[in-house]
Amino acid sequence: MCPATEEPISKIYQASLEDEMPPLTCRYPEPELKNLIRLCARLQRLNDDESFFLARRVAAELLVVPRSTVAWWFRLLMFDEVLLLIERETRQSPGEYLCFAGSVTPASKEETIAEIWRLRALMAEHSRQRKRRKGQRPD
Secondary structure, rough: OOOHHHHHHHHHHHHHHHOOOOHHHHHOOOOOHHHHHHHHHHHHHHHOOOOOEOOHHHHHHHHOOEEEEHHHHHHHHHHHOEEEEEEEEOOOOOOEEEEEOOOOOOOOOOHHHHHHHHHHHHHHHHHHHHHHHHHOOOO
């Protein structure tokens, strides 16, 4: 048994499998990738508008796929703007992310535009907070 399956993250992952599939997952064919999106969406909900931490190694163990596959999926989800990378993963700490998978269900073009602006403002605020933590001058 892998260590990740013995920790609270395993319970969060199992609970995420019961969640409704976010609508944007229809563009991805792999069921494990869809489950990764569900996990990230649940972690985001548990943290409200704050970022969450998730190591690729842990995600790979939970999804039972190679770590290289999970790394590629993280890059894909960042490119598709499902995930926003706040802080890169290192050997000592997991990556820090924001997930937008469960937050966007617009019914009209106006709602879509308003949601995009809200998410951009949220991303800008997280960037300013990160710079403050690192002692840099915020924009």
